[in-house]
Amino acid sequence: MSIAVGKIINATGRVQVLNPETNEIREIENGQEIFFNEVVITADEASLAIDMIDGQTISLGACRTNQTIIC
Numbered sequence: 171m172s173i174a175v176g177k178i179i180n181a182t183g184r185v186q187v188l189n190p191e192t193n194e195i196r197e198i199e200n201g202q203e204i205f206f207n208e209v210v211i212t213a214d215e216a217s218l219a220i221d222m223i224d225g226q227t228i229s230l231g232a233c234r235t236n237q238t239i240i241c
Contacts, residue, residue: 174223175206177201178223179220181198183213183214184216191207192215212229
């Protein structure tokens with residue numbers, strides 16, 4: 171069973187999530203959940219924030235190169 175660890179907010183540009191267990195990559199939008207151990211990948215100039223279940227917010231600002239975060 172997948173455990174949600176947060177929810178995407180304020181996503182702009184192309185944001186993808188990689189499930190390392192299945193190697194499935196999915197496009198993600200505002201309001202969608204992020205699950206334990208997923209890898210969030212932003213395209214050039216994309217940005218997002220993740221509201222985590224512990225109340226913290228993780229932000230990835232727009233930059234000229236791809237960014238990656240593991241939840």
